[in-house]
Amino acid sequence: xxxxxxxxxxxxxxxxxxxxxxxxxxxxxxxxxxxxxxxxxxxxxxxxxxxxxxxxxxxxxxxxxxxxxxxxxxxxxxxxxxxxxxxxxxxxxxxxxxxxxxxxxxxxxxxx
Amino acid sequence: xxxxxxxxxxxxxxxxxxxxxxxxxxxxxxxxxxxxxxxxxxxxxxxxxxxxxxxxxxxxxxxxxxxxxxxxxxxxxxxxxxxxxxxxxxxxxxxxxxxxxxxxxxxxxxxxxx
Numbered sequence: 001x002x003x004x005x006x007x008x009x010x011x012x013x014x015x016x017x018x019x020x021x022x023x024x025x026x027x028x029x030x031x032x033x034x035x036x037x038x039x040x041x042x043x044x045x046x047x048x049x050x051x052x053x054x055x056x057x058x059x060x061x062x063x064x065x066x067x068x069x070x071x072x073x074x075x076x077x078x079x080x081x082x083x084x085x086x087x088x089x090x091x092x093x094x095x096x097x098x099x100x101x102x103x104x105x106x107x108x109x110x111x112x
Numbered sequence: 113x114x115x116x117x118x119x120x121x122x123x124x125x126x127x128x129x130x131x132x133x134x135x136x137x138x139x140x141x142x143x144x145x146x147x148x149x150x151x152x153x154x155x156x157x158x159x160x161x162x163x164x165x166x167x168x169x170x171x172x173x174x175x176x177x178x179x180x181x182x183x184x185x186x187x188x189x190x191x192x193x194x195x196x197x198x199x200x201x202x203x204x205x206x207x208x209x210x211x212x213x214x215x216x217x218x219x220x221x222x223x224x225x226x
Contacts, residue, residue, distance in 0.1 A: 033214070035217075042116075042202060042217035042218055042219050043155075043202070044217070045216070048214065099157050100157075100215070101157070102147075102154055102155040103154065104154035104155075105154055105155070
């Protein structure tokens, strides 16, 4: 089966840095996505990792370690608008399925 | 390019009724996936259609069904609604040719079953 774990909730201060962790156990691995979802809105794509290492994109960075089944999303210079749920999703490699398995999401609250 | 659209955005039904939700993918996208999102379970995969064929299926009862038309638009049907079916139903589209493609989500249909 597929299992993806993320913290349920995190809080941080505006201007700070926060790291959201994701650990996974899946049957094979074809990549890991991070999505951002504001309350009442659709998830939007943030990043994709398939090789080990850090991918930087502006204030957001995503890291992957395939041997450890571990990823994190790093958000720098936090802004109030970063308050949202962050979803980790893994594409397993079983049977040619292209369907990502999602974690339950981490609700990030940014306060002044 | 226009994004993924879903209709209706909000729906209220009573137990035992049936409901049909619609999803129009991004132009050129042939894969449409449906998800159910609830606070307790997160985002759960229902099924995926590619070129009018169901290509993948999640672990939901047979009351949940779907179809895809030749223009890639997709519909999802839930029969004999139960209270537990209250959720946000999201569809997502992609080209559908390789696993690494990003899925683009629609705004969702929020279903309330009374």
